[in-house]
Amino acid sequence: MVFYGLYYWAELDNLTDLRPRGGCDDPTYPYYFKLRCGNCGEVSAKATCVSLGEVVELGRSTVNLVQKCKLCGREASIVMIPGQGTPLTIEQSQHGDRILLMVFDCRGCEPIDFAFGDGWRAESLDGTTFDIDCSEGEFADYDEKGEYPVGLGKLRPEFRVVKKQERHGKTKYV
Numbered sequence: 001m002v003f004y005g006l007y008y009w010a011e012l013d014n015l016t017d018l019r020p021r022g023g024c025d026d027p028t029y030p031y032y033f034k035l036r037c038g039n040c041g042e043v044s045a046k047a048t049c050v051s052l053g054e055v056v057e058l059g060r061s062t063v064n065l066v067q068k069c070k071l072c073g074r075e076a077s078i079v080m081i082p083g084q085g086t087p088l089t090i091e092q093s094q095h096g097d098r099i100l101l102m103v104f105d106c107r108g109c110e111p112i113d114f115a116f117g118d119g120w121r122a123e124s125l126d127g128t129t130f131d132i133d134c135s136e137g138e139f140a141d142y143d144e145k146g147e148y149p150v151g152l153g154k155l156r157p158e159f160r161v162v163k164k165q166e167r168h169g170k171t172k173y174v
């Protein structure tokens with residue numbers, strides 16, 4: 001098994017705490033990405049969709065996805081690991097920090113080409129909540145309370161191999 005961390009960054013304009021609508025562990029937020037087969041290297045033609053709230057039985061364990069490679073027939077599976085993601089703040093956006101959103105425990109496959117979907121949320125600097133569809137890659141609106149424009153753009157996702165670390169009784173992936 002290999003752990004892949006999904007990191008993200010966006011340019012935030014008078015917005016902060018960008019995250020899926022129900023928080024980073026939103027059970028309904030759909031993660032779209034492609035799979036590269038760990039056996040033959042074939043990349044799936046269509047994007048796969050997984051969410052924390054959707055599980056399937058695989059033997060005696062529960063996973064979020066089971067998918068067979070169309071070329072070699074090898075079965076791959078993914079288990080999502082919640083509790084690791086944090087919202088992207090405006091300070092982190094300005095520093096260019098990539099923030100961990102979700103960890104995927106992948107067996108027999110590698111996730112690539114993450115695509116942002118609908119179902120995001122962020123607050124303006126005056127606390128106004130905006131629901132955001134990130135599938136367009138950009139967003140622009142106006143905060144009536146603070147009387148300034150808000151927006152986001154330049155969304156950047158990145159899958160990175162991470163290692164599991166136990167520290168002070170807490171599990172982290174870095």
Ligand SMILES: [Zn+2]
Pocket residue numbers: 037038039040041042069070071072073074
């Ligand atoms: Zn294959």
